[in-house]
Amino acid sequence: EDKVVQSPLSLVVHEGDTVTLNCSYEVTNFRSLLWYKQEKKAPTFLFMLTSSGIEKKSGRLSSILDKKELFSILNITATQTGDSAIYLCAVERGNAGNMLTFGGGTRLMVKP
Amino acid sequence: DAGITQSPRYKITETGRQVTLMCHQTWSHSYMFWYRQDLGHGLRLIYYSAAADITDKGEVPDGYVVSRSKTENFPLTLESATRSQTSVYFCASMSAGIPETQYFGPGTRLLVL
Numbered sequence: 001e002d003k004v005v006q007s008p009l010s011l012v013v014h015e016g017d018t019v020t021l022n023c024s025y026e027v028t029n030f031r032s033l034l035w036y037k038q039e040k041k042a043p044t045f046l047f048m049l050t051s052s053g054i055e056k057k058s059g060r061l062s063s064i065l066d067k068k069e070l071f072s073i074l075n076i077t078a079t080q081t082g083d084s085a086i087y088l089c090a091v092e093r094g095n096a097g098n099m100l101t102f103g104g105g106t107r108l109m110v111k112p
Numbered sequence: 113d114a115g116i117t118q119s120p121r122y123k124i125t126e127t128g129r130q131v132t133l134m135c136h137q138t139w140s141h142s143y144m145f146w147y148r149q150d151l152g153h154g155l156r157l158i159y160y161s162a163a164a165d166i167t168d169k170g171e172v173p174d175g176y177v178v179s180r181s182k183t184e185n186f187p188l189t190l191e192s193a194t195r196s197q198t199s200v201y202f203c204a205s206m207s208a209g210i211p212e213t214q215y216f217g218p219g220t221r222l223l224v225l
Binding site (some may be wrong): 004006009031032034041042043044045048088090092098099100101102103104105 | 143145147152153154155156157160170171202206208209210211212214215216217218219
């Protein structure tokens, strides 16, 4: 059975801290891994990763994929209160019509 | 309005009633999805549709029915609502073959009493 597991479940940090969120997966016919940010509404797309070892970066957020060890990390440096959200990881399977299998999410709270 | 919309945004119903959640997108995306989100489970796929008149089950389809007579609409019906269907429901649409274009609607919060 396909599985996407995120850790930690929740995290509380202070502004300025750096955080690392983890996503491990076991899926058949892996095609890509996507990260989303969800505040009090719909998830919004952050990154899509398809190749191992190539970092994707957007401002203070970055992400990398390891296809050998089957995991991805999302780093946020110099956290701000606006980074408080649920971060979702999803895996796209190539044999499943672009369907995404989501992990349970990591709830991040950044305190001032 | 451009984008993807859902209605109603909030709904309270009783066990055994039929409820339909509406989803409408203006991008002419071929794919549409229904997810439910519960604490600790992330997003779980209920049903998806690759095109008009083509629908398929996702991970948790039991108790739900969908239809897609037009590309832009993808209603989700709970035929006989149960308390376990209390959840937040998200509709999404996507351009075929481009997963990063999967955009989510604002969600419908459903409470079944």
